[in-house]
Amino acid sequence: DGGITQSPKYLFRKEGQNVTLSCEQNLNHDAMYWYRQDPGQGLRLIYYSQIVNDFQKGDIAEGYSVSREKKESFPLTVTSAQKNPTAFYLCASRGGYNEQFFGPGTRLTVL
Amino acid sequence: DQQVKQNSPSLSVQEGRISILNCDYTNSMFDYFLWYKKYPAEGPTFLISISSIKDKNEDGRFTVFLNKSAKHLSLHIVPSQPGDSAVYFCAASPVYGGATNKLIFGTGTLLAVQP
Numbered sequence: 324d325g326g327i328t329q330s331p332k333y334l335f336r337k338e339g340q341n342v343t344l345s346c347e348q349n350l351n352h353d354a355m356y357w358y359r360q361d362p363g364q365g366l367r368l369i370y371y372s373q374i375v376n377d378f379q380k381g382d383i384a385e386g387y388s389v390s391r392e393k394k395e396s397f398p399l400t401v402t403s404a405q406k407n408p409t410a411f412y413l414c415a416s417r418g419g420y421n422e423q424f425f426g427p428g429t430r431l432t433v434l
Numbered sequence: 435d436q437q438v439k440q441n442s443p444s445l446s447v448q449e450g451r452i453s454i455l456n457c458d459y460t461n462s463m464f465d466y467f468l469w470y471k472k473y474p475a476e477g478p479t480f481l482i483s484i485s486s487i488k489d490k491n492e493d494g495r496f497t498v499f500l501n502k503s504a505k506h507l508s509l510h511i512v513p514s515q516p517g518d519s520a521v522y523f524c525a526a527s528p529v530y531g532g533a534t535n536k537l538i539f540g541t542g543t544l545l546a547v548q549p
Contacts, residue, residue, distance in 0.1 A: 327477075329477075363443075364541055365523060365542060366478070366523065366537075367539075368536060368537075371536065411475070413477050421468065421537070422468060422480050423480070424480060425477030427476055427477050428476065428477050
């Protein structure tokens with residue numbers, strides 16, 4: 324089945340630790356995106372990548388880093404510099420049109 | 435600055451009736467609009483979209499209306515079903531099929547369809 328997978332579904336982190344969220348897609352999409360959702364808020368763009376080995380900051384990139392070494396993979400690292408990392412993280416990809424297709428999400432909780 | 439606004443945080447309707455979810459935008463450069471449905475702890479699912487060259491797009495029970503002069507769009511669900519209960523996000527894009535295709539999301543409306 325074609326789609327987007329994110330792992331893990333739930334992640335717990337101690338303060339001061341970096342943690343990496345996985346996102347893989349087999350849709351052959353060029354563009355991939357990372358969003359964050361907080362209660363009562365919409366989805367806010369963290370980083371996006373239009374093509375392999377290229378990525379751009381979104382609206383709330385501080386404290387996050389990404390890489391795009393393969394078309395299928397777009398991992399997100401939440402660093403210790405992110406002051407409020409507890410949130411629901413969503414990865415998405417886009418084909419030829421504007422519709423973005425989302426993965427199931429990762430709930431990150433900082434202990 | 436909230437460029438895409440969903441002013442109703444929640445909406446409750448009876449099963450079988452029409453659900454109308456509203457969305458307003460401020461940026462006149464937006465020319466493609468999308469609706470997503472989201473269940474708790476899951477990723478959003480794409481529902482329906484409309485480009486600025488149209489004022490209506492229909493897909494089964496779902497219809498999206500666009501009023502460019504008012505910078506307003508709405509999603510109609512007819513008839514509403516209990517399985518439609520979810521959060522609905524409106525999103526807008528400044529360039530259709532363009533290089534960045536960044537989507538700007540509203541804050542969502544929680545729809546509850548009562549049996």
